[in-house]
Amino acid sequence: MTALRDPAASSPTPPSATSAPAERCELCEAFAIASSSVRAPLAAGEEIFRQGARASFVYRVLKGAVISYRLLNDGRRQVTEFHVAGDFLGLEAGLEYRTMAEALGGATIATVRRADLARLAAADSGLARALWQMSVQAFQRSEDHAMILARQGATERVVAFLLDYADRLGTPDIMDLPMTRQDMADHLGLTIHTVSRTLSQLQTAGLIEARSSRHVRLLCRDLLERIRA
Amino acid sequence: MTALRDPAASSPTPPSATSAPAERCELCEAFAIASSSVRAPLAAGEEIFRQGARASFVYRVLKGAVISYRLLNDGRRQVTEFHVAGDFLGLEAGLEYRTMAEALGGATIATVRRADLARLAAADSGLARALWQMSVQAFQRSEDHAMILARQGATERVVAFLLDYADRLGTPDIMDLPMTRQDMADHLGLTIHTVSRTLSQLQTAGLIEARSSRHVRLLCRDLLERIRA
């Protein structure tokens, strides 16, 4: 299915991208050891993998951001995660990818064959453990998210999203939001209208400042933290 | 919070419980090999482990059911999962348990030291893989649940719960619900009232039959499946 774009697209990008944090290094090493290729920057909306396709590759975001979402049979979609530089994708899949993944903004990603990773893991119990930990982390993130969806109101959801996203970016006070309001809404279980309204209210309340609709500044982090509960 | 009740309550139960399904056998074997102990049947509400405690053990439900939930700082709780015979608990934890776990009805559980499991897994890449797969499954269940919480209405949530629970029990048409309405509500992100009302509506619609409040019969599985979307 997935029209994987020409895999050896060349364009020899400098191997050291700016921002990728240095943790999770068992896996980073594996990415270095296994025949990893770096794809040219992807255009916004460009597909990385497709829900239901055989999960043959694992990816890492080097630059930019990636959205992953599931398509429901009734046509709606649920955005399960936004991935930023340093994050891995596709690790938690079984045989098939359970989500679609596509680039937001001009993302750059690295690719590793799942089979290569599995081969390395069979020999290296440390790597196996690291892979396991990645899934545990994904699970815990998902549970945290479920908790927000189950019990929190619109304001809490939006604030939780902003704080969480900021944290993953290294807690900048001002940040760029590469996703649309619709993407946020589909992530938070709200409508685009409610998200928009809520952001407006946060701004008039003086908690955030929106220089433009995609550019937000967090003003009172402590107050925001308190809203998150 | 909940006082731990006398741990060695005795009452030597027959070791072969009825229902535990035979899949996931790498892990079952590990349970057999590692110094596994079987606890006497637990009374309803009896604590298995506590949120925040060091995760030294992994458990398997042999009989009955177990509820696990998280306590929020504002005092509310989110029920993350109901575990039935055959299910494992505590595998997906990091260093500490992220949830409370306690027995519903008279559950029997087996216990294995985490350290023993880790030791076995370091030597046996098949077991390591099985452990990893368990976390992946937990993750996927959590994501499915998040999807329901994000987008579905009360009816869909309750129906999804009934069908899912029935599936885990081996898809019986009639089943016993060992949890309270409050437990269901805290799992589904609803109030006890809405759960109760919804069940009543499902009954008057002829989709289920409630012999008593804890005893439900699913009448039109196909219709119910359709509601689940």
Added chain:
DNA sequence: CGGGGACTTGAATCAGGTCAACCCCAGTGG
């Protein structure tokens, strides 16, 4: 300049929460 997509905002609507009353039943103690 004109068109379209992303975003915002107001008014009406409705699903689920809140408040409150009530039932049912198992224990318990007089």
Added chain:
DNA sequence: CCACTGGGGTTGACCTGATTCAAGTCCCCG
């Protein structure tokens, strides 16, 4: 044996907050 109590459950009336419907604005790009 029965009255009392308390927890679980059901149900109605009302209220609130998010969705829906419907305009509108902003801005990028041709």
